Every structure is written in structure tokens, then in C-alpha cells.
Amino acid sequence: MNDAPGPTLCVVVPCYRERPNVAPMIASLDVALAGIDWEVMFVDDDSPDGTADEVRRIALTDRRVRCLRRVGRRGLSSAVIEGALATSAEFVAVIDGDLQHDESRLPLMLDAVRGGADLAVGSRHVGDGDAAGLASPLRERLSATGIRLARMLARAPINDPMSGFFLMRRATFEALTPRLNGQGFKILLDLMLAARAPLRVVEIPYRFRPRQAGESKLDILVLVQFAGLLIDRALGGVVPLRFLAFALVGAFGMAVNLLVTLILRRAGVHFATAQTIGTIVAMIGNFEMNNRLTYRTIRLRGGAYWRGLVLFMLVCGLGAVANIGIARALYRGDTAGLAASAVGSAIGVVWNYAVSATLVWRAR
Structure with missing residues (x-):
């Protein structure tokens, strides 16, 4: 000893x-x-x-x-x-x-x-x-x-x-x-x-x-x-810092989506097509920003980057479906449209964050 x-x-x-x-x-x-x-x-x-x-x-x-x-x-x-x-x-x-x-x-x-x-x-x-x-x-x-x-x-x-x-x-x-x-x-x-x-x-x-x-x-x-x-x-540490970053990136993505859609609509592109392209561009941008900022310490590189991008887009796609479904359900219940949309968006953000953290940027 x-x-x-x-x-x-x-x-x-x-x-x-x-x-x-x-x-x-x-x-x-x-x-x-x-x-x-x-x-x-x-x-x-x-x-x-x-x-x-x-x-x-x-x-x-x-x-x-x-x-x-x-x-x-x-x-x-x-x-x-x-x-x-x-x-x-x-x-x-x-x-x-x-x-x-x-x-x-x-x-x-x-x-x-x-x-x-x-x-x-x-x-x-x-x-x-x-x-x-x-x-x-x-x-x-x-x-x-x-x-x-x-x-x-x-x-x-x-x-x-x-x-x-x-x-x-x-x-x-x-x-x-x-x-x-x-x-x-x-x-x-x-x-x-x-x-x-x-x-x-x-x-x-x-x-x-x-x-x-x-x-x-x-x-x-x-x-x-x-x-x-x-x-x-x-904020006293009440809200996880990564969730705040993820939500801010998501807000930026919404702005990108709207901007791309607006530009394409003014160029004569059909709304559904313009919205689809805007959504895809926003998803790619959100993934890149989250990879570089929100999950900087476990950043995906090489093949893991591309696999993560595909998985992230699938996760966000499901989140968008959940967002729309919840908003519609609330709206049918005579809830104001704006409030229903806000609740659906909030749930969509939480879904995207939780699943992305678990599947896309999980600790390796």
C-alpha cells in the first residue's frame, strides 16, 4: 500500500x-x-x-x-x-x-x-x-x-x-x-x-x-x-441550452422556407412545388447549422454526415406531419387557428429535437 x-x-x-x-x-x-x-x-x-x-x-x-x-x-x-x-x-x-x-x-x-x-x-x-x-x-x-x-x-x-x-x-x-x-x-x-x-x-x-x-x-x-x-x-438553466439553439435554428429555417417559397412563387412556380423546395432547402440548412453549432462537440463528418442528413430530413418530415395533424385536431375543436398552429409547431420542435438528439447526433 x-x-x-x-x-x-x-x-x-x-x-x-x-x-x-x-x-x-x-x-x-x-x-x-x-x-x-x-x-x-x-x-x-x-x-x-x-x-x-x-x-x-x-x-x-x-x-x-x-x-x-x-x-x-x-x-x-x-x-x-x-x-x-x-x-x-x-x-x-x-x-x-x-x-x-x-x-x-x-x-x-x-x-x-x-x-x-x-x-x-x-x-x-x-x-x-x-x-x-x-x-x-x-x-x-x-x-x-x-x-x-x-x-x-x-x-x-x-x-x-x-x-x-x-x-x-x-x-x-x-x-x-x-x-x-x-x-x-x-x-x-x-x-x-x-x-x-x-x-x-x-x-x-x-x-x-x-x-x-x-x-x-x-x-x-x-x-x-x-x-x-x-x-x-x-434563464437560470431551466431550458437546456441545446434545445434553445435547436429552436433558434428551427426559427431560422422557417424564415428560409418562407423566403425560398416566396421567390419561387414570384418566378411562377406552383405553390405546392415551391413549398416543397423551400422545405427541403430549410431542412438542409437546419441540419448544417445544427451540426456546426448545436451539436458542435459531436459534429458529424464524412459518411456519417450524409447518413445524418437523410435521417434528419426523415425525422423533420415526421415532425411536420405531427405538427399539421395536431394543429388540425385542435382547430376542429374550435381552438383559434393561430393558437392551434403555435401548439402544433411547438410539439413539432420538441419532437424534432428529442428524436434528432437520440438518432442523428447520439453520442458515439
């Missing part, structure tokens, strides 16, 4: 396609955390480039290195949650796997939490910190927009609520876990919003470095998911 105590600090590294950065990350942590009992937990979302294999290769000769490989699950926030819950360390730090965060700031962050802070955040926007490592004007605009949105909801003063670089006690993290949304990429803000009382936050400045290898995961859809987190928090 091994009675050795667990490590003081676990550094959780959520990663996807970061194989070239694994060894440099471990070497950097070894230097930065000299004198601290630490371990690193790479949480890999089944990267096709062999990220998990590289972690295990190093772990064979370094017991501080651990790998948690997730199959059929994707997403930075959920990866961080699983990694933090899988360690016995007293403190948990989160750092991106792309080497853009400055690991040399970790001892200062650890001292801040030991000194009474609930949360130490690596910040690009205090002191001599900067965000020069953002690769493009688009990333700069996305980050700036996210920061403005986050500051409106954050319950504690913070200059960099979009940071993915922070440290806290594991016990604090675990206490907040049941109230976390767990979706998207911005786990820090999720933690702050989950706290019943404002967290005591200390920001440690750091310089955001340029990415040396791999590819950035930040795009416009990440900001959309981030906005979804804010909406979810504003």
Missing part, C-alpha cells in the same frame, strides 16, 4: 490535436514548478493526431504525467471539469495545451490562492499583461466582444473573464461543479456565475504568446456558444 500523499497542484490541460505541444508543455512545467509537488492531467478529446499516445509515451517514464482520453465527447469546459474531478491534488490549475499561456506565472497564482483568494486568474489586461499572441484581427475582435459581454454578468470585478488560465482549490471547484453549464469553451466565467456569492479574484498579469504549433480553436461559433452560455445563465 502506498501512503504517499497526493500532489499539491494538478495542472489540467484540455487538448485536441496538440501532439507537437505535449513534450514542450511538460518540460516548461518542470521548470516553472520547481519545488512544488505537481502533476499534469492532459484531457484529450480523442485527437486523431495521436495526442494521447504522446502523453502516454512520456508518462511511462514520468509519473507526474497523466492522460484522460475521452471518446465520443468534445468540449473544453467539460474536459476541464472531468480533469479537475479526476485528481486528488489540493489545488487545480487550468492551462491551454497550445503553449500560449505563461506557465511561469503558476507559482504566483498558487501563492495568491494560498493567501486567501478563491480564484487566481492569468490576465492579459492588467499590469504588464498583453494579448499580442492573438493570431489575427478577427480573434482580437472575438475576444474583445466576449470580454464586454462577460463583464456585464460577472459577479466579481475581473478584467479578463475570457481567460482560460486560472487556479483555484479543488474543493472550491468541486463545490461549484453541480451548478456548471459545462458546455462551450469559457469555463472561467461559468465558474464565476455558478458561485452563489462573488468569488475573491486575484488577477496575475501575463503575456499571451503566439501559437507555435497546431491550430487555433477560436472562431465565430465559439463566440456564439459563449453567448449561449450567457443566455443559459440569464
Whole structure:
């Protein structure tokens, strides 16, 4: 029986396609955390480039290195949650796997939490910190927009609520876990919003470095998911975020359907034909948007994409039949036509969401 105590600090590294950065990350942590009992937990979302294999290769000769490989699950926030819950360390730090965060700031962050802070955040926007490592004007605009949105909801003063670089006690993290949304990429803000009382936050400045290898995961859809987190928090988590996204995509599809039908009618196409074409175009558009946004973390690719498209159209077709049937039944019962249509549409949306989640985008 091994009675050795667990490590003081676990550094959780959520990663996807970061194989070239694994060894440099471990070497950097070894230097930065000299004198601290630490371990690193790479949480890999089944990267096709062999990220998990590289972690295990190093772990064979370094017991501080651990790998948690997730199959059929994707997403930075959920990866961080699983990694933090899988360690016995007293403190948990989160750092991106792309080497853009400055690991040399970790001892200062650890001292801040030991000194009474609930949360130490690596910040690009205090002191001599900067965000020069953002690769493009688009990333700069996305980050700036996210920061403005986050500051409106954050319950504690913070200059960099979009940071993915922070440290806290594991016990604090675990206490907040049941109230976390767990979706998207911005786990820090999720933690702050989950706290019943404002967290005591200390920001440690750091310089955001340029990415040396791999590819950035930040795009416009990440900001959309981030906005979804804010909406979810504003609604108190009563309605599932994915259902909201699915319903919004469905509303967009209705607009597309109407627009295509109108254009074809003005071109002289028979109504039934125009409506059929509009419906098909809307279904294809809805599938693509749901695949890229609503189910981004389990996105269908290759042959699964085309099978999913056919199945989605069948599901939506049945949903449309149910929609019309229910609306007609209610209308015959002297219910106002608009109300009957609304009830039928609502039931159709719930049907499409439930069946699509079960059959089309089921976890693999």
C-alpha cells in the first residue's frame, strides 16, 4: 500500500490535436514548478493526431504525467471539469495545451490562492499583461466582444473573464461543479456565475504568446456558444441550452422556407412545388447549422454526415406531419387557428429535437 500523499497542484490541460505541444508543455512545467509537488492531467478529446499516445509515451517514464482520453465527447469546459474531478491534488490549475499561456506565472497564482483568494486568474489586461499572441484581427475582435459581454454578468470585478488560465482549490471547484453549464469553451466565467456569492479574484498579469504549433480553436461559433452560455445563465438553466439553439435554428429555417417559397412563387412556380423546395432547402440548412453549432462537440463528418442528413430530413418530415395533424385536431375543436398552429409547431420542435438528439447526433 502506498501512503504517499497526493500532489499539491494538478495542472489540467484540455487538448485536441496538440501532439507537437505535449513534450514542450511538460518540460516548461518542470521548470516553472520547481519545488512544488505537481502533476499534469492532459484531457484529450480523442485527437486523431495521436495526442494521447504522446502523453502516454512520456508518462511511462514520468509519473507526474497523466492522460484522460475521452471518446465520443468534445468540449473544453467539460474536459476541464472531468480533469479537475479526476485528481486528488489540493489545488487545480487550468492551462491551454497550445503553449500560449505563461506557465511561469503558476507559482504566483498558487501563492495568491494560498493567501486567501478563491480564484487566481492569468490576465492579459492588467499590469504588464498583453494579448499580442492573438493570431489575427478577427480573434482580437472575438475576444474583445466576449470580454464586454462577460463583464456585464460577472459577479466579481475581473478584467479578463475570457481567460482560460486560472487556479483555484479543488474543493472550491468541486463545490461549484453541480451548478456548471459545462458546455462551450469559457469555463472561467461559468465558474464565476455558478458561485452563489462573488468569488475573491486575484488577477496575475501575463503575456499571451503566439501559437507555435497546431491550430487555433477560436472562431465565430465559439463566440456564439459563449453567448449561449450567457443566455443559459440569464434563464437560470431551466431550458437546456441545446434545445434553445435547436429552436433558434428551427426559427431560422422557417424564415428560409418562407423566403425560398416566396421567390419561387414570384418566378411562377406552383405553390405546392415551391413549398416543397423551400422545405427541403430549410431542412438542409437546419441540419448544417445544427451540426456546426448545436451539436458542435459531436459534429458529424464524412459518411456519417450524409447518413445524418437523410435521417434528419426523415425525422423533420415526421415532425411536420405531427405538427399539421395536431394543429388540425385542435382547430376542429374550435381552438383559434393561430393558437392551434403555435401548439402544433411547438410539439413539432420538441419532437424534432428529442428524436434528432437520440438518432442523428447520439453520442458515439
